[in-house]
Amino acid sequence: MNSLILNAATRILVALMLLFSVFMLLRGHNEPGGGFIGGLVAAIGLTLYAIGHGTREARRALRADPRAIAMVGLALAILAAVLAVIGGDPFFTGQWLFIGGGEGEKGLPISSVLLFDIGVYLVVIGSVLAIVFALEDEV
Amino acid sequence: MEVALALIVGLLVACSIYLMLSRNVLRFIFGLVLLSNSANLTIFTAGRLTRAEPPLVPSGLPFPTELVANALPQALILTAIVIGFGLFAFSLSLVFRAYRELGTLDSDAMRLAEPRPGGEAETEGRDAEQPEAPRSAAS
């Protein structure tokens, strides 16, 4: 689509939406949000970019093949599931690490749940964009 | 409320069956999307409609204090929506590609994989009805 307004606006909007999507991803830890919705927001942002600048430009901006992004995300999610077995628990049990935690201090919690969520985030971005690009290319 | 939702589900199913009876594959796909939405609504209704809080544990407490809504049907629906979205995107692009390659959206005219016993037939055999397809695709 060749529209100056859209072109100019998407540059700012894409950055904002990508930022917001990371915020959603991390917020999902304890409140509504998470990898799925974050991934959707990011995918919408990049889709907007693809509409404004064309898929070729969007693919270039993305650098990686969207399907490869989805695959890497899937691998991360599986890794999160397998980490539990290494810790001696059933598959998919959350593994927690409290960095700097001590007496009464919770510290910074890092968990395999977060890793799983990041995996979901990437899978959603990758697969949605793969579909969108394929449809855009075809029509 | 359940009654209203049940009626809506019935209406949606009726519409979708009407669409699915069409020979035009595109309409069939639209009917299918309606049908899958009505299936999602069925799950939603089957999960009981209650006025309750979102199922979140408040900070610092081991369990929610008020009556919370049943989260399972919503999780099921979310999964079903995602799967449905993927399938819809796939079938849409498949139908589009088939339309470009075979030159028709009329399911009766798609005889390439199963030629009529008489012989040639196939898609070319229905030239007279050919203009039908693109027009109904556009509408």
Next chain:
Amino acid sequence: MSWLLVAPIMLPIIVAILVFLVREKGGWGRWLSVVGCVLHLAVSIALLLEVWKQGVIAAQMGGWPAPFGITLVADLFGAVMVLIAAITGLAVAVYALADIDRRRELLGYHALFQCLLTGVCGAFLTGDLFNLYVWFEVMVIASFGLLVLGGDKEQLDGGVKYVTLNLISTVLFLAAIGMLYGVTGTLNMADLHTAVGEVENQGVVVMIAVLFMIAFGIKSAVFPLFFWLPAAYHTPPVAVSAVFAGLLTKVGVYALIRVFTLIFTQDVDYTHGILLAVAAFTMLTGVLGAAAQTEFRKILSFHIISQIGYMVLGLALYTPLALIGAVFYLVHHIIVKANLFLVSGVARRMTGSESLSLSGGLYAASPLLAILFFIPAFSLAGFPPLSGFWAKYLLVKASLDVGHYVIAAVALVTGILTVFSMTKIWAAVFWKPHPETNGSGLVRLPRQEWLSLVLPIGFLAGLTLIIGFFPEPFYVFAERAANQLLDPSAYVAAVTGADS
């Protein structure tokens, strides 16, 4: 031992990821796929041995207790299905080395193939209905991709029909799950086993049962719902349609057997009565449809339908012997059917056509291939002492035992007509001289291509012979699997009881 349950699902998906990421690096992908299948086979054998020793095993994902979390279960029936899937997967992966062209490899054939195996194994091992739906979808999406991969006109045409009709089945399945959840409040299959009996209004349960029957009926291509199968199965490359023919419809049959032995057993007369009629019509229409076809793979496609009828018959009779027959039949059938499709691919390569009238002379060109066709073809028709004979014998005896003489007659007639179709292929493709070259100038395949095409065929034919000549251990096995199906208490105890 929870990793044994997870491995058959995780392994193919990990292989799929790796294969996809290296797909542009020459031949790495296909060999990775083969290695993955070998590992998968090893894991499946380990799983089966474990289940044989310990009885039903279950694992709760994330440590959530049974009716609430995601459960994986393996009883003997599920474990043997995983093993058969792994065997078929390995055979097809080797076959694909020669059968799949570079273009389709780049489009991601191997990754989709491994995803398909993931979905199939997930469906065999899952312990709750919604996850069964999800695994079905994984399988179905991968199969959509495989079916239209490459985008030939024929494939697109077949693909449209396959996709649309399978989507209907998906939606019906989903609606049925929703309603079942509405009346029972649970979706864990072991939990449903008891919960369904406690529902006050049993009429609703029967209605839901029939909805499940239709949904799985479309997937498994039984009588009034099979039209998508002969429209699509002959269009993709052989390495795709062989795995479809072997596994996909059988996942539908597996789901039918699982659901109608574990959950819906309240009104057996009604539900299984419908299944009995469906089985009879499926056998007959399938075999009659095949008689009217004149192409190798189309004939085989219709025979899938008629063979599904036998398996549904085993479920419909619902006696111990009949279920033994059904389990035996499934195992025998998947091997034989996948093998026949593989043979059809070699035949097309050598004669240049799939049409019976345009091919011929294969017996003179390659007696080995002729024998390798003969074994599965006549096993399919039920010639003693091949594996199909024992499977059919069990089912016919089971129906005579309960006095269903008509259905026994239908099964036997179907067998005879199957012989007719198989001899038709034999006479046209192998026996008669080639119409153009007069039997002398068939295409000679290069040695390496020939090896990777014929090795899997020989492997599967060998298995058919082993089942045929030594049916005793397989019978004992099927008996134990059928007993677990008929008396699900061990299954229920493994899922809801002590967390393993």
